[in-house]
Amino acid sequence: MELTLFWLATLLTSVVTLVPLSKSAQWWVRDLDFPRLQFSVVIGLVIILGLWRLDLSQLSAWLILSLNTAYFVYQLWWIAPYTRLYPKEAETETQTSPKHCLKLLNANVLATNRHAKSLLELVKEHQPDILITLESNLWWQQQLAPLAANYPYCLQCPLENLYGMHLYSRLPLHDGQIRYLVEKDVPSMHCLIEVAHNIKVQAHFLHPAPPSPSENDESARAMPSW
Template identity: 50%
Template sequence: MLLPTLTLLTCFLLIVTLLPISNHTHWLIRGLDFPRLQIAIAAILLLIFQLIVLEITRPSSLLLICVSGFCLFWQSWWIVPYTPLFPREVKRAEKNSQKPSLKILTANVLTPNRNSQALISLVKQHKPDVLVTLESDQWWQNQLSVLEDDMPYTIKCPLDNLYGMHVYSRLPLTETETCYLVEDGVPSMHASVRLSDRVRVRVHFLHPSPPSPTENPESQERDAELIVVAKSIADSAQPIVVTGDLNDVAWSETTRLFRKISGLLDPRIGRGMFNTFHADYPFIRWPLDHLFHSEHFTVKSIKRMPSIGSDHFPLLTTLVFSPKAIPENEGIDASAEDRSRADEIVEKENVSKSEIPQPTAHAK
């Protein structure tokens, strides 16, 4: 009885490990990108149990152990970069640097959540240069209006469909634009933020819809929005930041493709996962809220903030403008196959990089 049970568990582990490799866009398959850490933990426990109870000399036992070991290796390959065991992709900022910095607080507030004071308190305590809220409706806009004395530059798009978005900034915002790139009712925001008289940064705030049984049965819409923004950035030498709730995990194939095509860097690599969702369930968490940036920056800090009553934790990231660090920061390159796949993704949704606003940015 024990061997059939272990065989069944090992086959299930193999299936959930192999299915995402297909790149099929169905929500059930793409959803298996999310719990890679949990699947890796399950593989460790199963492997330990197999080593204890099975006779390793038997071919059937050895096969089960090898399969579990492969699954553990494969899941670990995706998640280890988001631990301190891996080299940092972005260098640490110099201590006491006097260079211009950009502190961004990204917060999915959860529309029905009414604990606005928790977010307001975080903003007053940490004083971010830019606050971007996701899922913020008219009620949230009314509550957050108290921030406008200190953060007078705003972009507002209150919606009651879980895709409202707001940006509040201490720093001047110019060329602001709200777009619906792939789906009606799912906005993105684009602007130029002035760090100093000599430095302006192009910023993109995103919140594409997720693949799920209640929204989009396929991931095509989400993937297309991420990749078309990546393609619009690819050939730019400007300082750029992209942030938001991307409804995708940091280690998914789609997010990895976004990084390859855009050339942007992920400050979490070599530092930690910074799992922001689900705030209520410690054992079911993954990194859904992201910040990527161009090679013009180093990282002063990146922190997951305390709960604000949402199902997401806010993410606070401080970047330092350090153009001399360009040769030291290392991203990942796109292959011809990657570029072909990116073209295929955006063509399916009939969206072009020419539709993406390209706010002015410069670094003198």
């Protein structure tokens, strides 16, 4: 009975590790790309429990441990680049001038949320150079109107489909555009942010549709049909 449970656990760890190797764009397949840390913990527990409970004189026990060890190493291979143990791809700047820094605040407000005052308080507390709101509709645009005093530069795209966006900036914006590159009802914002004299940062802001059955059946880019 105990061996059967370990085989069932190994079947589960096999699925969550091997299925994402597929090039399938189905949402449930691509969702398995994300919780790799959680999968690693589960696989690690299977290995530890296996060493404790399995009869190591049996070939099946070693097969279970070998498979899960391989899965564990593979998951860690994905996680390692995002840890401090992995070499940095870029050196840390130690002499950056504050005048050349850019502070952003990104807020997914949820269109049905009515706590606009809380967001205004966050902006006042953190004083970002750029505020980007996602899911913001006309109601949110009206509630955030007081920001104009300190954030005179903006791009506004209020929508009621949970993909509205607003960009508020205390720094000058150049060549601001609202485009629909992926889907005709999902906007993106593009601009040059003037951080300092003769220094401009090219910025792109997008709230892509998630790969979920309520939004998209597939995670692949949906080609416009218009």
